Every structure is written in structure tokens, then in C-alpha cells.
Amino acid sequence: MSKPAYHHGDLESALLAGALERVRQVGAEKVSLRALAADLGVSPSAAYHHFPDKDALLSAAGFAAIDKLADQQELALAIISATGADGALARFRALGRSYVDFALNEPHLFRLAFGGHCVIPDALESDEPPRAWDILTSALDGLVEAGLLKAEFRENSEILVWSAVHGVATLILEGQLPAEAADGLFDSLAQMLGVRP
Amino acid sequence: MSKPAYHHGDLESALLAGALERVRQVGAEKVSLRALAADLGVSPSAAYHHFPDKDALLSAAGFAAIDKLADQQELALAIISATGADGALARFRALGRSYVDFALNEPHLFRLAFGGHCVIPDALESDEPPRAWDILTSALDGLVEAGLLKAEFRENSEILVWSAVHGVATLILEGQLPAEAADGLFDSLAQMLGVRP
DNA sequence: ATGATGATCTTTACACTGTACAGATATCCT
DNA sequence: AGGATATCTGTACAGTGTAAAGATCATCAT
Numbered sequence: 001m002s003k004p005a006y007h008h009g010d011l012e013s014a015l016l017a018g019a020l021e022r023v024r025q026v027g028a029e030k031v032s033l034r035a036l037a038a039d040l041g042v043s044p045s046a047a048y049h050h051f052p053d054k055d056a057l058l059s060a061a062g063f064a065a066i067d068k069l070a071d072q073q074e075l076a077l078a079i080i081s082a083t084g085a086d087g088a089l090a091r092f093r094a095l096g097r098s099y100v101d102f103a104l105n106e107p108h109l110f111r112l113a114f115g116g117h118c119v120i121p122d123a124l125e126s127d128e129p130p131r132a133w134d135i136l137t138s139a140l141d142g143l144v145e146a147g148l149l150k151a152e153f154r155e156n157s158e159i160l161v162w163s164a165v166h167g168v169a170t171l172i173l174e175g176q177l178p179a180e181a182a183d184g185l186f187d188s189l190a191q192m193l194g195v196r197p
Numbered sequence: 198m199s200k201p202a203y204h205h206g207d208l209e210s211a212l213l214a215g216a217l218e219r220v221r222q223v224g225a226e227k228v229s230l231r232a233l234a235a236d237l238g239v240s241p242s243a244a245y246h247h248f249p250d251k252d253a254l255l256s257a258a259g260f261a262a263i264d265k266l267a268d269q270q271e272l273a274l275a276i277i278s279a280t281g282a283d284g285a286l287a288r289f290r291a292l293g294r295s296y297v298d299f300a301l302n303e304p305h306l307f308r309l310a311f312g313g314h315c316v317i318p319d320a321l322e323s324d325e326p327p328r329a330w331d332i333l334t335s336a337l338d339g340l341v342e343a344g345l346l347k348a349e350f351r352e353n354s355e356i357l358v359w360s361a362v363h364g365v366a367t368l369i370l371e372g373q374l375p376a377e378a379a380d381g382l383f384d385s386l387a388q389m390l391g392v393r394p
Numbered sequence: 395a396t397g398a399t400g401a402t403c404t405t406t407a408c409a410c411t412g413t414a415c416a417g418a419t420a421t422c423c424t
Numbered sequence: 425a426g427g428a429t430a431t432c433t434g435t436a437c438a439g440t441g442t443a444a445a446g447a448t449c450a451t452c453a454t
Contacts, residue, residue: 011402011403027313029226032439032440032441033440033441033442034439034440034441035439035440042403042404043403043404043405044404044405044440044441044442045403045404045405045441045442045443045444046402046403046404048441048442048443049401049402049403050402053441053442054440054441054442107313111312111313114367114368114371114373115308115312115313115371116224116304116308116312116370116371118371118372130373132373152388153385153388153389155385156381156382156384156385157385159365159374159378159381159382159385160361160382160385160386160389162364162368162374163360163361163362163363163364163365163368163374163378163382164357164360164361164364165360165364166360166364166367166368167359167360167361167362167363167364167365167367168356168360168364170311170363170364170367171311171359171360171363173313174311174312174313174315175315176311176327176329177356177359177360181356181360184353184356185353185356185357185360187353188350188352188353188354188356188357189357191349191350192350192357192389192390193389208431208432229410229411229412230411230412230413231410231411231412232410232411239432239433240432240433240434241411241412241413241433241434242412242413242414242415242432242433242434243431243432243433245412245413245414246430246431246432247431250412250413251411251412251413
């Protein structure tokens with residue numbers, strides 16, 4: 001698309017895609033705005049007509065990264081064909097697995113997404129919760145409907161599950177816990193949620 | 198100690214302390230090695246005789262930060278005078294609270310400690326686990342002895358609890374969860390661990 | 395079609411960064 | 425004492441983010 005024009009056509013999304021890919025490869029603190037611009041065949045300060053500064057670009061890339069995580073989770077869910085109780089349980093575990101796998105397979109994107117680069121818009125008061133929350137809510141509702149999750153444990157369980165999975169992912173990523181800790185966590189979670197496999 | 202010598206006496210620890218304090222104030226990615234050196238009355242490249250590069254200094258500061266966190270946890274534990282079941286439960290909650298509080302009160306130190314700056318030495322195969330692990334183990338043992346934590350839930354509970362607390366701390370810190378989520382998490386944890394308050 | 399308007403990109407420039415290298419200086423050991 | 429060694433300085437270089445002013449294009453009212 002877009003002619004090989006002098007004005008490059010669509011710099012903004014090219015910058016975003018380029019930044020995201022570079023972060024993915026070398027990490028956020030090693031991406032250079034100048035080098036990125038040079039690679040796109042554009043002057044050093046061209047980016048400033050689309051983003052106020054480098055942090056804003058990285059922040060946008062960060063939100064793209066957290067979206068990629070949600071995409072991967074939904075993809076992992078879509079694969080599961082089982083229905084009923086088996087399906088609900090499989091979906092629950094797949095959600096945790098894909099979250100941890102994303103963190104370990106794309107450590108730089110994961111750190112970008114949750115490492116303070118993403119400027120909080122006004123998420124506290126935002127009427128719509130993060131995508132990860134909605135995905136998780138559906139999975140937990142599925143567990144309740146299947147009779148696997150005791151109703152008395154349903155409240156606040158999004159917080160518990162999301163926190164635990166996110167925590168184990170980052171602790172493994174930063175070398176504080178061994179990789180096997182993830183499986184241990186999933187077992188513990190399932191056990192404590194009252195799930196009987 | 199050490200004279201006000203031309204050779205500054207003890208640059209290494211001065212650099213470490215300075216770096217730690219600067220990270221605390223402005224965040225890791227905004228500390229300048231040159232500015233730090235200038236502030237210590239020392240030439241720009243003086244630091245290179247004590248640390249191979251800037252990352253190494255930040256890494257050392259990161260390990261100091263994670264030590265500070267452990268200090269704060271032990272301090273929070275020491276304050277609690279209650280004994281028996283009440284004490285065990287109070288200690289358990291204080292551990293979580295101090296962890297989350299540290300993250301929210303010292304966000305830059307927390308991110309430095311768990312944000313990929315700390316080079317993993319060989320922690321996977323290391324014979325001794327992180328300090329946070331030991332502290333947590335004692336608290337959980339206390340819960341079991343007090344009859345508050347069911348023995349069937351004891352296995353892997355360090356992983357579950359540490360992950361959940363760490364996760365909720367970072368998710369709140371990055372604006373993905375509201376601050377009240379921490380209390381909800383503690384309640385959920387206590388409930389699911391079988392604790393009856 | 396023309397000319398103005400606004401968006402997009404370039405040029406130039408500045409202050410600052412991390413760090414390599416060679417030399418100066420102080421301390422310590424024999 | 426003197427020489428070895430650790431510690432720090434001076435200088436220099438390539439690279440960085442970004443501010444300011446000018447060039448170039450697309451679009452649209454006339």
C-alpha cells in the first residue's frame with residue numbers, strides 16, 4: 001500500500017511496528033529512535049510529528065504488546081474443543097500456560113508491557129477493565145457453571161488468579177523461581193479453588 | 198572512615214549508594230553515570246575501575262534493593278508481638294502488606310529489583326533460595342503449627358503466595374488493578390488456604 | 395486551475411550520554 | 425628506598441534524544 005512517496009505514506013504505524021519489533025529483539029532500553037528512523041529511511045526527528053517523545057512511542061508499543069498477550073490467550077482458548085467440565089478446566093489451565101509462555105518466549109515485550117513504560121491513561125476510573133480481566137472472567141464463570149469452582153470462592157478470584165499467574169511469570173522470568181514453579185502454581189490454584197480433576 | 202583523600206577512599210560503595218538513591222528518586226533509566234560521578238567529585242570514567250559498565254552498577258543496586266525489601270519485611274514481622282494463632286495470622290498478613298507497600302512506596306526500586314536489571318548469577322542452581330523465600334517459609338510453617346493452614350495445602354504454598362503477592366503488587370503498580378485489590382487478594386488467600394479468622 | 399493552508403518531513407544544532415585509552419597520582423610491599 | 429599496583433584524571437569519540445526553523449507535499453475552497 002501507499003506510494004513510495006517522499007512523505008513515506010504511513011510513518012506513524014511504521015514507527016510503532018518498528019519499535020515493537022525492535023523491543024522484541026533487543027529490549028526496550030536498547031532501541032534507538034535515530035536508528036529506527038534511519039532504518040525507515042527517514043530523518044532523525046521525523047518521529048516527533050507523530051509522538052511527543054520516545055517514551056510515548058514506547059508506551060504505545062507497550063499497549064500493543066499487552067494486546068498481543070491477550071491475542072495469544074484467546075488463540076490458546078480457541079484451540080480447545082472440549083466442552084463441559086473438561087473444557088472449562090482445560091480452558092482455565094490454557095489461560096495460565098499461555099500467559100506464562102508469553103512471558104518466557106517474549107521477555108522483552110512482557111517487560112515493556114508491565115515494566116512501567118505504559119503510561120496509565122486513567123485505568124483506575126476507566127469504565128472498561130483490561131482485556132485480560134474479561135478473558136479471565138469468562139473462564140472462571142465457565143468453571144462455576146461446570147460445577148468445578150465453588151461459588152464461595154468465586155468472589156475476588158480474578159484478582160487471585162491473575163495476580164498469581166502474573167507473579168509466577170515475572171518471578172520465573174527474573175530468575176527468582178525455577179521454570180517448574182509454574183506447574184506447581186497451577187496445581188495449587190486448581191486445588192485451592194476446589195477443582196477436583 | 199577513610200581520609201578525605203585524593204583517591205576518595207571508598208568510591209565503590211559511594212557509587213553503589215549513590216546509584217541506589219538516584220534510582221529511588223528518578224528511576225533506573227534516568228540515572229546518569231556521569232552526573233553521579235560529578236556529584237561524587239570524581240571524573241566521568243572513574244566508575245569503570247569498580248564496575249565493568251553502567252549495567253553492572255545498576256545490577257548491584259538492584260540486588261541491594263531486593264535486600265531492602267527483605268529488610269522491610271523482617272522489620273514488619275518484628276513489630277508483631279502477638280503469639281499463637283493470632284500471631285501467626287498477623288505475621289502472614291503483615292508479610293503481604295509490607296511487600297505491596299514496598300512496591301507502592303518505592304516503585305522505582307521495586308522495578309529495578311524485578312525489571313530485568315538484576316543479572317541472574319546462577320540462581321536456578323544456587324543452593325540457597327532467595328531471602329524472600331525463607332521469610333515466607335517460616336510464616337507458612339507458623340500457620341501450620343497454629344493449625345490455621347491445612348497440611349494438604351502446605352505443599353507449593355510458597356510459590357502460590359509469593360506469586361500472588363508479587364503479582365498483585367506489580368499489577369497495582371502498573372495501573373492494571375486498583376489499590377484495593379491487595380486487600381481482596383489477602384482475603385482470598387486466607388480463605389483459600391483454609392484459614393478461619 | 396490556482397493559491398492558500400496545514401500536515402509531513404528535513405536540516406541543522408545542542409547538550410548530553412556511555413565508555414575506550416593513555417597518562418597521572420597515591421598506596422603498599424619488599 | 426624503590427618499584428609494582430590500584431586508583432583516579434584527561435581527553436576523545438561515537439551515539440543519543442530532541443528543539444527550532446525551513447522545505448516539500450496533499451488537500452480543498454475559490
